[in-house]
Structure formats: C-alpha cells, structure tokens
Amino acid sequence: MKGRREHLRHLPDDFSEMGVILSRVNKSFRGATREPVNTFQTVSSISDRELNSTGSDHSSIIAIQTKVCEPEKVLVPALPDTACVERGYVTPQQVYNLLSAEEGQPALYDPHYILILDCRSTQRYKQSHVVTAQASVTLIHPALGCLISCTELQKFSIILLYAEEGCSPVGSEKARAESPDLQRCFFKLSDLGMDPVIVLGGFSAFHALYPFLCTPRFLPIEPQRHSLTIYPSEILEGALYQGSVSQASDYHIIKNLHITHVVNATANCPDAFPNTLSYLGLRLSDNAQQDLVEALPLASRFIHAALRADPAGRVLVHCSLGRSRSSAITLAFLMEHRCWSLLHALSWLKERRACTAPNVNFLRQLLTYEEQLFGRRLTNLEDIQR
Incomplete structure (x- = not known):
C-alpha cells in the first residue's frame, strides 16, 4: 500500500482506535506561576x-x-469506555468528526482528503446524501468494475462507504443480503489494496443525528468545497x-x-x-x-x-x-x-x-x-x- 493512505492499512478494532485516522488528518495538508489571578x-x-x-x-x-473551591474529595481514576464497533465500520459520530477535522484549514477543502461513496440507488442519492459524497456507480460500476485508477484512489486519505442501513459483519451472508451494492464496492476496493470503512447504521443513522450535513448538492471541485460550513x-x-x-x-x-x-x-x-x-x-x-x-x-x-x-x-x-x-x-x-x-x-x-x-x-x-x-x-x- 502506497501513498497517503498508508496509515489506514488496519481498520480500527474499536471506537477509540478511530484516533489512528483522526490524529493523522493533518497529513492531508502537507504540500507556571501559581499565583491566583482574576481570569x-x-x-x-x-x-x-x-x-x-x-x-x-x-x-x-x-x-x-x-x-472557586478545592475538590471535596480525592477522585479514583477511571478508564474511558470504548464502544464495540464491528470491524470495518465507523460510527456516525466518528464520521461527523472526520467531516469537521481541520489543521491549518478544514480538511474537507482538500479534494483528496476523503472519498465518500453512496451505495444506495441513484434516486435516493439525488434526494439527499452525506456532504461531498459521490454515487458509487460513478466509480464502481456493477459490470465494468472500478472506473478510477489505483493511482487516483491512493491519493485519498480515507475512503468511506454507506448504504441506507446496516451493521452486520462485513462479508457475512446477512450483510450481502442487506446491502449487496455496498458489499460489492467494499470488496472491489479491498482487492485493489484500499482500506475502505463503512458507516455503521448507514445513511439513515447519520441523517438522524446530523441532517445539516446531508444535501442533494454534488460538490466535486475544491472551490465549491470552500462554501461548506465546518x-x-x-x-x-x-x-x-x-x-x-x-x-x-x-x-x-x-x-x-x-x-x-x-x-x-x-x-x-x-x-x-x-x-x-x-x-x-x-x-x-x-x-x-x-x-x-x-x-x-x-x-x-x-x-x-x-x-x-x-x-x-x-x-x-x-x-x-x-x-x-x-x-x-x-x-x-x-x-x-x-x-x-x-x-x-x-x-x-x-x-x-x-x-x-x-x-x-x-x-x-x-x-x-x-x-x-x-x-x-x-x-x-x-x-x-x-
């Protein structure tokens, strides 16, 4: 695996490991005194x-x-809870933070930061989709296969897929029945050496939490992305x-x-x-x-x-x-x-x-x-x- 997606070779095993992706977002942009005071x-x-x-x-x-008071008692250290997320998936909340990421400038302004593929029907895509998403059929054709070169795919830091719903294990019989187009797209990209991830719960789950980050507009070029709200x-x-x-x-x-x-x-x-x-x-x-x-x-x-x-x-x-x-x-x-x-x-x-x-x-x-x-x-x- 080469290019800017090298750090995504391994999918996160749980919620906390998504930091492997988030903490390296900035790579997409490269080209005391104790006296009290009234603060x-x-x-x-x-x-x-x-x-x-x-x-x-x-x-x-x-x-x-x-x-302002001193703490009433000494606290007992605790560990952050980690949510169990099926391998190959990211939560809607993680997607929200990926879309909100910035380092110097918003990550979404970089056209090669994230490739989002909507694996639903064309009609559903036209009604509304996650901001900057493309219809998967424009890149992964059912009969013609991948319509974009590996060289171009490797330019993206993250490749994200979603169907209408779904959270079954990737490749399982249930997952193939729930979202055959998404599964075909996922494994086609995997065969090409990519590391795609899937939105847990699909578009329905993301839209329920973040409807303001869904749109019928297609924003393929960088100047249009600069109009996005971060x-x-x-x-x-x-x-x-x-x-x-x-x-x-x-x-x-x-x-x-x-x-x-x-x-x-x-x-x-x-x-x-x-x-x-x-x-x-x-x-x-x-x-x-x-x-x-x-x-x-x-x-x-x-x-x-x-x-x-x-x-x-x-x-x-x-x-x-x-x-x-x-x-x-x-x-x-x-x-x-x-x-x-x-x-x-x-x-x-x-x-x-x-x-x-x-x-x-x-x-x-x-x-x-x-x-x-x-x-x-x-x-x-x-x-x-x-």
Missing part, C-alpha cells in the same frame, strides 16, 4: 431558554458570582463540543447543534449571542504566563451543571482557533467529571479533535490539576508533549 468574568444565564424560540423575551440576564468537534456525543470563535459566532452552527451554553476562553472576543445562550466568559491568553488556577474548576463546574440540567444542555467550548485554551478547559472537565487521567483525557480529545494542542504551560498546570484531583501524579509530561 474569569461573570456567568450569564437565562433559565429554561430554548435556542429555537423566536418569541421569547431575552432582555433579562442574571449575573452569577461563582466561588462544525466544531463533538467531544461527548450530543453534549460537549469544542471549536473556534468563528464557529461560536455562526448562528446556524449554534442552532443545528442545539447549543445552550458556551465557554468563551478568548482574551477579548465578545459573546456572540448573550441574549439567547448562557455564557461563561474567561479572559485567557495563550501564553506561558497565563494562570489557570481559577479558570479550570470554574469552567468544569459550569459545563457539568449545563450537562446535568433538566432538560440537559449542550455546551460549546471555544477559544480563537479551538486548539490550546479551549483544549485545556475540555481536558480539565474530562479529568474532573469523567475521572480520567490527563493522559487518557488527552488521548480521547485528540481522537475527536486532531488539532488539539494545549501549550506546554497549560499542560504543566493540567498536571498539577490532575494531582489535586487524584491525590497523586498519574501522567508524565514527556508522554503528552507533541
């Missing part, structure tokens, strides 16, 4: 506020002063997202993801929708002098309260580019409320947001935070530095 603002909240409500009175905002990464399914200030300022993104709470970790960017969403404003700088002693527990409590609310909220954590400051906040939450070591939390985050890159000052402070939470150091700095 936070007030929390703006509106009770029982629905994002899609257009007739509500958003004039009242309640300012809440939040007291979404924040989904860190916890249907709950916690991480992205950039531009994404946090896009009302369509906020509406489509049903965001209710936002952690703004920028130094001076204003809150985009203060009359509609609940905000925690942190004035953080991405440098070696920024102290996070107050910001980390404060943000963790804000996120936890939002996700535990009734009804449960959805939280977007953002900084300028969604790489360093926002990553530190997300990692602190995963450590405190999932009881994960910094090493496990960082691995989880990078599997879902490949451009994650907290600066070394933040990493050192997160190590101190880990020690405060668990009563001992669980992670070595050398193991988490890029």
Whole structure:
C-alpha cells in the first residue's frame, strides 16, 4: 500500500482506535506561576431558554458570582469506555468528526482528503446524501468494475462507504443480503489494496443525528468545497463540543447543534449571542504566563451543571482557533467529571479533535490539576508533549 493512505492499512478494532485516522488528518495538508489571578468574568444565564424560540423575551440576564473551591474529595481514576464497533465500520459520530477535522484549514477543502461513496440507488442519492459524497456507480460500476485508477484512489486519505442501513459483519451472508451494492464496492476496493470503512447504521443513522450535513448538492471541485460550513468537534456525543470563535459566532452552527451554553476562553472576543445562550466568559491568553488556577474548576463546574440540567444542555467550548485554551478547559472537565487521567483525557480529545494542542504551560498546570484531583501524579509530561 502506497501513498497517503498508508496509515489506514488496519481498520480500527474499536471506537477509540478511530484516533489512528483522526490524529493523522493533518497529513492531508502537507504540500507556571501559581499565583491566583482574576481570569474569569461573570456567568450569564437565562433559565429554561430554548435556542429555537423566536418569541421569547431575552432582555433579562442574571449575573452569577461563582466561588472557586478545592475538590471535596480525592477522585479514583477511571478508564474511558470504548464502544464495540464491528470491524470495518465507523460510527456516525466518528464520521461527523472526520467531516469537521481541520489543521491549518478544514480538511474537507482538500479534494483528496476523503472519498465518500453512496451505495444506495441513484434516486435516493439525488434526494439527499452525506456532504461531498459521490454515487458509487460513478466509480464502481456493477459490470465494468472500478472506473478510477489505483493511482487516483491512493491519493485519498480515507475512503468511506454507506448504504441506507446496516451493521452486520462485513462479508457475512446477512450483510450481502442487506446491502449487496455496498458489499460489492467494499470488496472491489479491498482487492485493489484500499482500506475502505463503512458507516455503521448507514445513511439513515447519520441523517438522524446530523441532517445539516446531508444535501442533494454534488460538490466535486475544491472551490465549491470552500462554501461548506465546518462544525466544531463533538467531544461527548450530543453534549460537549469544542471549536473556534468563528464557529461560536455562526448562528446556524449554534442552532443545528442545539447549543445552550458556551465557554468563551478568548482574551477579548465578545459573546456572540448573550441574549439567547448562557455564557461563561474567561479572559485567557495563550501564553506561558497565563494562570489557570481559577479558570479550570470554574469552567468544569459550569459545563457539568449545563450537562446535568433538566432538560440537559449542550455546551460549546471555544477559544480563537479551538486548539490550546479551549483544549485545556475540555481536558480539565474530562479529568474532573469523567475521572480520567490527563493522559487518557488527552488521548480521547485528540481522537475527536486532531488539532488539539494545549501549550506546554497549560499542560504543566493540567498536571498539577490532575494531582489535586487524584491525590497523586498519574501522567508524565514527556508522554503528552507533541
């Protein structure tokens, strides 16, 4: 196997191993002091506020002063759960993060980043398909075989297939009965030395979660791809997202993801929708002098309260580019409320947001935070530095 798909020779055995794909997305683009400081603002909240409500009175905002406290007890370390996914499949959530990946620029802007083949009927394809997908018959003809050369196929980092539904083991009699066109396409590509993966549950499962990433439009060339909306990464399914200030300022993104709470970790960017969403404003700088002693527990409590609310909220954590400051906040939450070591939390985050890159000052402070939470150091700095 040659070319840019070398790292996809082995399909992920479980949910966590999809990080092999996500963490190398960037290859597609190649051609502290502990003195407390006031790093936070007030929390703006509106009770029982629905994002899609257009007739509500958003004039009242309640300012809440939040007291920063030490952890009440020492936490017991836990390991992240891994979902059992049939070999050869990826989940709709993993596909969402593949479509949202960025490193320098959005991955989807690269026409050779991902090849998505819709293995349904032409009629169903024309009605709606995953963004940038092509009808499989245009590449894998039932009678003529593969209509694209191996050289061209090897240019793609990822080859993704989907039928209408399906989750049976690849190659099984049930899978061949459920989606014969997809199975034929899968094995034709495999015979050519490719490593295609299949969307678990098919188009139906993906569309149920992410209808805004489905379209009747065909976007074959790079200039058309630049019109696509790139979404924040989904860190916890249907709950916690991480992205950039531009994404946090896009009302369509906020509406489509049903965001209710936002952690703004920028130094001076204003809150985009203060009359509609609940905000925690942190004035953080991405440098070696920024102290996070107050910001980390404060943000963790804000996120936890939002996700535990009734009804449960959805939280977007953002900084300028969604790489360093926002990553530190997300990692602190995963450590405190999932009881994960910094090493496990960082691995989880990078599997879902490949451009994650907290600066070394933040990493050192997160190590101190880990020690405060668990009563001992669980992670070595050398193991988490890029």
